[in-house]
Amino acid sequence: MSLRERKKLQTRQNVIAVAERLFEERGYDNVTVAEIADAADISVKTLFVYFRSKEDLAFADTSLIDDVASAIERRGDKSHAEALVESLLTRTDDTAGLEAFHRGYGQSAALESGLLRMWAAWEERLVAALAAEADGPATPRMRLHAIALVGIIRTTTSPELLDAVSGLTDSEAQRVAEDWLAEAAAHVEP
Incomplete structure (x- = not known):
């Protein structure tokens, strides 16, 4: 796996982990995409490169x-x-x-x-x-x-x-x- 692919995978995994933590702390309905992006240290636009919606984030961990x-x-x-x-x-x-x-x-x-x-x-x-x-x-x-x-x-x-x-x-x-x-x-x- 190239460095670029590894970094993309790391970013994706980090966003999933951050979203799960926030959902579990405050509830899915009480967390915004902007808050997830901010906590993951990425822009909202970058988050949407990895996930189509907030719901996709909720079910991303298989x-x-x-x-x-x-x-x-x-x-x-x-x-x-x-x-x-x-x-x-x-x-x-x-x-x-x-x-x-x-x-x-x-x-x-x-x-x-x-x-x-x-x-x-x-x-x-x-x-x-x-x-x-x-x-x-x-x-x-x-x-x-x-x-x-x-x-x-x-x-x-x-x-x-x-x-x-x-x-x-x-x-x-x-x-x-x-x-x-x-x-x-x-x-x-x-």
């Missing part, structure tokens, strides 16, 4: 689904749901991210359709991984299984889990989240 799909592909003797849960649990050691998600994204009416599109894209990604694993075309069973696997991820952003961990210490909240995920996985693959 690392979670990349990690989950990779975990499912190399799952060994674990079930798909177990591999997915393990992947989710290795991404965080506290539940601060859950509260940050709700503050940043979960309460924004402007992001509702984007979240639905994201969940659908993740479903497609997992269907492709399941079909590749089976060495054949996708089947209705694979589609339903992918929907259920994405459902496990979606439950981690639910208001019910947020309520369950509110007011707990980090270690208590982590145990509640782990139990939550284990129960969800058991319902997907009993």
Whole structure:
């Protein structure tokens, strides 16, 4: 990769990180593109070279689904749901991210359709991984299984889990989240 390409990638990653931090601190609806550009030390015009809209920034980080799909592909003797849960649990050691998600994204009416599109894209990604694993075309069973696997991820952003961990210490909240995920996985693959 050339120096120019590396600098462009660094700028893109920095803008994503800055936007995520601001969204999680103040909420998506309370952050402007100009504030993101200023915090990332670039102009608004430069920001729009990298992203078409503020909503694109909200969904630019694909690392979670990349990690989950990779975990499912190399799952060994674990079930798909177990591999997915393990992947989710290795991404965080506290539940601060859950509260940050709700503050940043979960309460924004402007992001509702984007979240639905994201969940659908993740479903497609997992269907492709399941079909590749089976060495054949996708089947209705694979589609339903992918929907259920994405459902496990979606439950981690639910208001019910947020309520369950509110007011707990980090270690208590982590145990509640782990139990939550284990129960969800058991319902997907009993």
